[in-house]
Amino acid sequence: MIHMFRSLLAGVALLAAGATCAAPARTVSTPEQLLTEFSRCDAQFFQSLRDARLPAGTLRLSDYGPVKAPTIMSPLQEGGTYQHFEKPLVVNGVPLIGYYNQAQTIKDVGNFLFWGFVADGAPQEVAAKLKPLIIDSQRFVSQGKTTTRAEIRRVGDPIGQWRTEGLTGPGVATPFGFVDRVLMVDAGDSTPPLAGHTTVFCSLQGTVTAPLLQVYRPDLNAHLLD
Template sequence: MFRTLLSGLCLLSVASIAHGQPATASEQLLSQFSRCDAQFFQSLNTAQLPAATLTVAKYGAVSAPKVLNPLQEGGRYQAFEQPLLVNGVRLVGYYNEAQSLKSVGNLLFWGFIAEGEPREVAAALKPLLVDNHRLKADRSAMVRVEIRRVGDPIDSWRTEGLVGGGVATPFGFVERVLSIDKGIASAPISGRTTIFCSLQGTVTAPLLQVYRPDLNAHLLD
């Protein structure tokens, strides 16, 4: 409980410092999202966001932006009726994808679609991002990468010994990535900027249960 309270206060501090004034609900939400863990989904239970932006649905004890089916092409995207404005960046939708590939492992991507170029979006949002000092350029993207070995404590992530962009996560490891990049898939993502969290590699059901409580932990079994 103390850790949860402390984390919330730290996030509020990050967003407040960005402007020298209290953070808006949208700024707080983006900061919480950038943790790439369960707190984003927990906070959506009570988030007071502008009307006609994202539509939220209840999933067990947490809430999440509603999509039809993260496993199905065409069912992974929610377009916002009105953009959600965060520090000058217009967020126009939410994307949620889950898939399993034999050669790679489990892949989960979730986050926001924004208008603008990736570097401009990254510069505007960086003050709000948790651990923003670890955000690094990687080809066309700005990324913050962490890795853990299966069997490590569930909340333990390493920031060294990373495999690097474009290389599959080794078997027995999981990478957690925050990325701001150009959307390269088909519309409505192509030509826009993606602000995504991802879990990739040997993503186990216990890990999924802790970090993505909006999903069935056995979704990709």
Template sequence: MFRFVFSSIALLAVAAACNAQAQTISTPEQLLSEFSRCDARFFESLRDARLPADTMRLSQYGSVKAPTILNPLQEGGTYQHFETPLIVNGVRMVGYYNQAQTMKGLGNFLFWGFVADGSPQEVAAKLKPLIVDNARFVSQGKAITRAEIRRVGDPIGQWRTEGLTGPGVATPFGFVDRVLMVDTGDASPPLAGHTTVFCSLQGTVTAPLLQVYRPDLNAHLFD
């Protein structure tokens, strides 16, 4: 894996900007909007969020909070079932999952998000008004997605909306895809029979990128 050294000042500036803009979350709908950015704002907002009781269980991860799971790298330890569903604009969110893996020749993959009741089309239609930049949240086959791409070495906060790899195409080496997606869950439990509402980072995911976009994780998770 390439190692790229970014100015610590630049990284702190990006993180500070996220902190400064984060709002106190008092409704599930606000939380979904922050989640839909697929960046640190979701985890920053959970620090002081006021959510309905007995829904998500949260843990402290450094300076942020995130839904509690056992281990994103461990099969069977990536999912949290909500004791009481979190209702977001009429969508029943029944759990949260957080998975990380490396695939030889393809790069690093991070998936995090919610598990919902209902078909992908129904869920996407109800959530779309809450999604940031939802004009780009469009159908791609059976899924509904909003995608961006960046080249490793681009400014840490820069994402491109042209030259996307497209669904089912491997991210080229030296690039990272960021995708918000509503799709059918896996065929096996705990996602079977549900719809997933998730963010992903995939491709040449580096430690500096993790440090800024996933502050709930060890930035050297893939080293």
């Protein structure tokens, strides 16, 4: 999924204001509510799936420690990172047809974690339909062919603190000691299963530490990338 890495590096420069704060978990009973929880790009998506009431035959869930997440084989295993939904999960008129969860370490660049949905529809159309559901939607802005909301933190910052200025520039890897967090809608990869579709994903990129993973990705082993 190299396309996603290129897109992310090219798309994380934004003018943004205001930090994303955690909110109390609520019982999710519609696909739209689930998309809102997902758009936080933190643990609440996985926490909300524990008791979510969603249309039957859409995403398949498994228990991962104290939370649930869409079932995949392994975020580290090529060919095992994707789940195709038996029936689309329709969110504000956007058919979500699958979920992927990928983790990778690139030497001298850092750790990359991507998780999110695969949608039918053109990227700009998908972004426009989903934007009203997205947390901090005023910062979710079009940049070329992608629509993106980005934040950055320095290792050592309070675990819940994200900065919205001093963001990594386009085409520049996250500096050592920093982590970028990005919500992005973009064209899918050039190879199956993402080819011809649109991706709606969150990412953590850079010096992603075990304590950060433990807090933001409770569905994963915090030492997955050690």
